[in-house]
Every structure is written in C-alpha cells, then in structure tokens.
Amino acid sequence: MAAPLVLVLVVAVTVRAALFRSSLAEFISERVEVVSPLSSWKRVVEGLSLLDLGVSPYSGAVFHETPLIIYLFHFLIDYAELVFMITDALTAIALYFAIQDFNKVVFKKQKLLLELDQYAPDVAELIRTPMEMRYIPLKVALLQCFPQCYFSCLSDIPVSVPTHLVCPRTPLSPPAAVHTCENEEQSLLDLFLGVCHDVCGKPSGNHLPLLLPSQLLGFHPRSLWLYINVFFYTIPLAIKLKEHPIFFMFIQIAVIAIFKSYPTVGDVALYMAFFPVWNHLYRFLRNIFVLTCIIIVCSLLFPVLWHLWIYAGSANSNFFYAITLTFNVGQILLISDYFYAFLRREYYLTHGLYLTAKDGTEAMLVLK
C-alpha cells in the first residue's frame, strides 16, 4: 500500500506548490472562510517582526499564537512553505498508519466477539470484511491532503498544529487515555496526538518569561458559555462511548470544530477526512441528502453573501453570520446523524437485524 500513498503525497505536494505560485494564492489568503485571527500567517509574520524589534508580540492585539510557535517559526521563516508542506505530508502519513492500525484492532475485536457469540445470528451483512477496509487508510490520507491543500496551505499554519494548540486540549485526553488503557500497543494516532499535547502543554511562563500573553484570546467571561459547550459533551460521550475511543475522538474533534470561536475551512476538513473510516455506517444515516445539501449550499453562499455585503453594499454582516450559523446547524445534525447510525449499528449487532415485535409484525426503532 505504500505506492498509492506515495503517489497521493507527490500529487498533493505538486498541487500545493503550483497553488502557492499562482495568482490564486493572494486571493485565497484574503478570504475570511480560510483565514481567521487564530490561524493567520500574516499575524505570525507580524509577531515575528515585533519580536525582532525587541517588543513583546502580544503588545498589539494582533498576534494570538503560543510562544512556542514564534520561536519555532523564528528559525523556519525562510522555509515556511516547505515546513507547511512537510507537516501536512507527515500528518497524512501518520493518519494513514494510524487508521491502518485501527482497522487491525477493529478486525481483531470483531473476530473475538464473533467467537464469543456476542452477536445476533442474522447480522452477517453488518460484519466488516478486510476487503472493504483495505482502501480506507488511503482514502483518509487523500481526504486529509486535498481539502487542506487547496485552502489552508496558502494562508495559514497547517491546521493540525493550531487546532491542537489553540483549541481546548483537555477534551481530547479522555479518548486518548481510554484508548491507551485498552490496547497494549500504542496506536500511532494516539502517539501523534500525545506528542502534540506534550509539545504545547508546556506552560508559557516557565520557559519564556518575556512573552507572557497579557490577555488570552477568547477567555472573556461572556464567551465562556460558548466554550463550556465543548467541555459539556466530553463526559457524557466518554461514558457512552467508552468501548469505542476512536469514534469518541472523531466526535470530539467534530464538536471542537463546531464550537470553535473562529471556524475556518481547515477545521471542517480535519474531521471530514475521517469519514471513510465510518463508511460502513452509511446505510444507517437518515438525513444524509438534506444535510449534504445544507452544507454545500452554505459553503457556496459564503462568498456570494460576502460579495453582497462588501461589494454590492446591500447585505450586512448579519447575513454572513446567519450562513455561518446554518452551516453549524448542518454540521451538528451531521454529527448527530453519524452518532445515531453508530449506535444503531451496535444495537443491530447485538439484537439482530430483522426485528419483530411481540405479535410478529415488523418493529421500528425509535430514538427516544
């Protein structure tokens, strides 16, 4: 499986290099859907120049990254494009091997439960085979490379880095912990995320006394209620999904992407890259058509309403925020649909696919 992966990476790097040099680069780097105050490359450059002048980068309210990023890019500023490409390629490779590993774990677990007779007799169609799972890691790597390739590479730091640095890190540790407890061998995904946590978990005060951020972005008391949302879901999800840590991590990443303060395309692309892993849930999704339409329509309406607001002078920011809201509603419904599909499959696995009620007629599953 190495050859297709290498091919995917080569194509992604080529497309990315071509885009960097095209006239699209400037156009995309100005778009609000791609660049946010949290992940804008221009702000990093601004912070670096302030640092060079001996001024604290946090003194102007422009730079909002952690001190580690500044010191990292201080040395890498000349090779920024190469660093982005290498980081994204490494992310793709890490995901590829992690998902491969995960597939092996899933298959092993499934075999164990089959032998232990934990499944109902008529669920043969729901059992996953190695054949259908063969191409999943490649698809995940593909999906991770290309959407990010087109959008986030041009204007901001690769998403994998700031997503893990800026977003709340604590909700991701329960799934990582659960996964480590369950399996003796460390999955690569877990390792990767753990490394990220360690790297950014260093408190800024100890190492770099000169660069204490005077005001952490986003911790205004009123906006606390929105961020608490992210933490609310961790514990109930951990209780419900304690035997499925990777699915838990997927839902948690999606929840973080939804409730993030400055959402961009890169965040959405991050969790959407994992959809091939849950391909087998497709038949249980109920509203996939409506939701796909909502998400596509909202994505297309973003630039149209931006044009109407800024250039035609007729709309205003409310339209733009309404579309963001609709997009988030679509995402929330999509994630809850996947969650429902997952639970439903688990139910079928243990209780049988063709259910009859007590009097022999067909039974319907209703989510209460």
Next chain:
Amino acid sequence: MGLLSDPVRRRALARLVLRLNAPLCVLSYVAGIAWFLALVFPPLTQRTYMSENAMGSTMVEEQFAGGDRARAFARDFAAHRKKSGALPVAWLERTMRSVGLEVYTQSFSRKLPFPDETHERYMVSGTNVYGILRAPRAASTESLVLTVPCGSDSTNSQAVGLLLALAAHFRGQIYWAKDIVFLVTEHDLLGTEAWLEAYHDVNVTGMQSSPLQGRAGAIQAAVALELSSDVVTSLDVAVEGLNGQLPNLDLLNLFQTFCQKGGLLCTLQGKPEDWTSLDGPLQGLQTLLLMVLRQASGRPHGSHGLFLRYRVEALTLRGINSFRQYKYDLVAVGKALEGMFRKLNHLLERLHQSFFLYLLPGLSRFVSIGLYMPAVGFLLLVLGLKALELWMQLHEAGMGLEEPGGAPGPSVPLPPSQGVGLASLVAPLLISQAMGLALYVLPVLGQHVATQHFPVAEAEAVVLTLLAIYAAGLALPHNTHRVVSTQAPDRGWMALKLVALIYLALQLGCIALTNFSLGFLLATTMVPTAALAKPHGPRTLYAALLVLTSPAATLLGSLFLWRELQEAPLSLAEGWQLFLAALAQGVLEHHTYGALLFPLLSLGLYPCWLLFWNVLFWK
C-alpha cells in the same frame, strides 16, 4: 426535529413527495411565473419615496441660465472635434481653465483581445480631461462627478457644452461642500474605466493608464450625461450597471423629483409613465420586462455602470429628441442637473438608506427584493422537489432495509456502496467541465490560428469558434459512455441527473442572489427541461426542448423579446446578426470591463446543461 427523526412521519412525507411530485412541480413553476407577472400590481409594487433625510427636506431654487453659453461651447467643441478627429484635448483644457477649474489630463491605452466591430476599434488609446471645482469651505474629502462620455463619433457635443456651462455657473456659488469633478472621457466606457481605475488605484481590467495628477476625495455620487441635440423632448434615465448592479434607489427618486419640479418629461426604458389608463399594468409589465432583460445582460448601459463597481451611486441621463410637441431646451436640463447636484451636496453619508436591489415597473414605482425573490424561489423549488424524488427512488431498496421486517431474509439486495456510484459520475462531470473550459478559453486564444486557416476576420473567428465548440458539446453523449462503465443502468442516469439538478439549483440560486434578473430568466427556461430530461420517452421531443432552452438559445430568444418590447421587431436574419454581435460584445466586455455573463454561461451553466444532455442520451 420530529420530521427528521420520527420514522412514521418520515415515511408519510416520503410517500407524499413521491406520489404528488409531478403536480407539485407544475404548481410550483406556474406559481413562480404568476408571481413574477403579478409584480406590476399594487400590493407588490409600491410608490417610491425619498429615504435619505438629508436629501428630502431642503428647498432648492435653481438659478442656472446659461443655455446660450452651453450652445456656444457645444458648437465650438463639435467644430474642434471635427477638425482634429479625436477629442480636442487642448481646447478642453483651455476652456475648463477659463471657466475656473483645476484641469488635469490622463492618457490611457489598451489593446482589445480582438477587434471590436461595433465600435470599430482594436488598439485604443486616448486622453481623458477632467476639471475639479474645489469646494470653497470644505477639506476636499468628498466629491461628486459629472461625466460626459465622448465616443469616436460626433455625438454628445451638447452634453459637453452643458457640462462647461454648468461648471461656469457652479464656480460662482459658495455653497459647495464637496468637490465637483467634471470629467470628459474619450472612447466612452473605456476612458471611464481607465479614469476610475487610476482614481481608485486598482488595476482590474489590464488597462494601461497614466496615474492621476489631481484627486478630489471619495466620490459620493456621479451623473453621466448624454445629449446630442439642442432641444430635447424627454430625458431617459438608465440605472442598470455592470453585472446587473443597480444604484441606490434614492438617486433615482432624486432625479424623478426634479423632473416633476421642472415639468420635464422623464422616461424609463424609453417609456413615459402612465398609470391612469387601462393599459397601465400592461405598460408596467413591458417596462419591467425591459429592465429584467437589460439587467440580465450584465452590460453597463452607460458610463454610470462602471462607477457602481466602486460603490459610487451613479445614473445615466440621456436626452431624447423625438417627434413630440413640447420641447425643452438646455436650460431646463441644466436646472434639473443643478438641483440634483445641490441636493447631493447636502449628503452627510453615502446613499445607503434606500434599496440597492429592486425592480422598476415605472419611474415612480418599484418592487423590493423581499417581494420579488419568491418568484425565483418557487422556480428553484421545482429542482429541489425533483432532486428529492430522485434520491428517494435511488434509495428505495435502502429504505426497505431501514425499517427491517419488510422482507426478512437475505432476499433483499444490498444497495451498492456509495463509492461505485460516485466514481461513475466523475467522468461525465469532468468532460462537461472541460468542454466549458474550452468554450471559455479557446475562442480568444485560437483566433489567430482560425484566421490563418479560414477567410474570416478575428471577431468573426471568435464568434464562430464559440458556436462550433458549443455545438461540439452536443456530440458528446455518444463518447462518454465508452468511458463510463455502467453497472446498474437505471441508477447511472438517475445519479447523474441528481447531481446535475443540485448543481443547477446551486448555480441559479447564487446567480439570483447577485443578479436576480439573470437568475430568473435562466430559471424560467432551464428548469422545466431540466426536470423533464430522462432517457425514456419521446427522445427527439425532449432533445428539441433541451436545445431550445440551452443558454445560447435563451440569449437569442431574449434578444428577440427585447426588440419586440421596444416596438422594433426583428426579422430572423437581423436577429441572427444581432445575436452574433451580442456574442462578440459579451466576450469583449468580459475582457475589458470584467463583465461576468460570459464566464458564468461558459464555465457554469453550459457544463450543467451538457450533463442534462448526457442524461437524455443515456443508453
């Protein structure tokens, strides 16, 4: 959320959609057309009113009396222009300086992508002349513009004369709070675009222009004037701008106020208003349709169209000299302009109170966006309903499994996995999009090759290449099937039609939001045939319908309709010539002003239409 999660209600809704689909679609389409036709009647159309307080409550007494001076200037200008053959720059500079303005010039040049047959130009170079009247008491932060576009022919001399006379009159007043720029451009719209780009320090169209030496502050409003006779019978106002953008309605209200005050006859789309006779609504419908056609074409119908892109509200006023009894001289026109500029002088902020998106069934009537959008909404609903029906048909087997027990046992076939369905759609989509790209890029790129091999001029070569590629797209369906391997034949075309319906709905929706007329016009023609297209049934009839409603045919049809509404109907041969000229103009305007009709049709709607053609000829 009960609808999304309750299986009983979902099944009921699914059955409703599947059974009543055709009647619902027809009803929705008819409702959309009927809503549009009802836009001329009172509840949907309102009388216009002045929304900007700063312009409403001031009394202005016009004192312009420079009619003779204007005529003298006009005669001088015409004489000098005839002598030099181009814009008499030196004379204009001298005259503007003598009137008391700060005069500057700007030279510009542009090589058009191919020779323009209607204006007979290819390598264009010219000079704009503009004079700035500085406000005596303000800091030159804001300005107003009065512009006269001068083409290569000898029209608009009286407009230049009136401009100079007005400049002389304005120079003597002390109440100006904004600078006034008097701009005379050469090669009409090209010169205006060069001036605007240099003024705002951008370069969006590849024009080479010298930088401006003198500026006057942010432009609040602009009026473009076109007068070719000493007396006029009516003043026609044009509002439609580039890509269907419209100025703020308050500017039109302002113009209408002064026309009423001065007793001038003002017309919109060439027709005076007449709501009292029985024919009133019919004439309103005629005016409305003319506006829709002009807005849909996306052409700047006058210099004002180019100002709108820079958020400067602008109008074009044209003096018409027809065979009416009562004529007005230049003093009346000058007084109207003086009144307008004095009221614009009072503005504290840019015009933003009134509507930016509206339709005009008459000069004193308008329809706002909230009332006309449902028309296009009903039309797009047809596409949505059809897409929903196709999705449910594609997943009937899947639905049987979702509520298990319907047919227990392994006799229920598994729905094929999503991956196979999507992979077989990629080929038709890519091929259609590639044809669209070829339609966009090849005509202009390949014109020199075409002129070497065929005895045609460049402009003809471009148009003929366009038509050739367009027709070549029709030959495609017989090729894509060898590329695509169909597993379940029925599912293939249904999946393709589903994707094509969603694609069309998305495009028309986005177009309708920015340019309602274009979206509505294309929806009226493309929606019924898109909904009907399928491989079974009377294939030749469907094919004929599909060709008749393709984007190019819509363009041809709307040309005929436009001339019909202007009471100057075309014969077939004339219509065809006009169509070819319109194609050339469309491509040219895309390259010179950035008009979006050509890329939208070639890169967006033509590939989508090709997908439906593919569906129709699916084997």
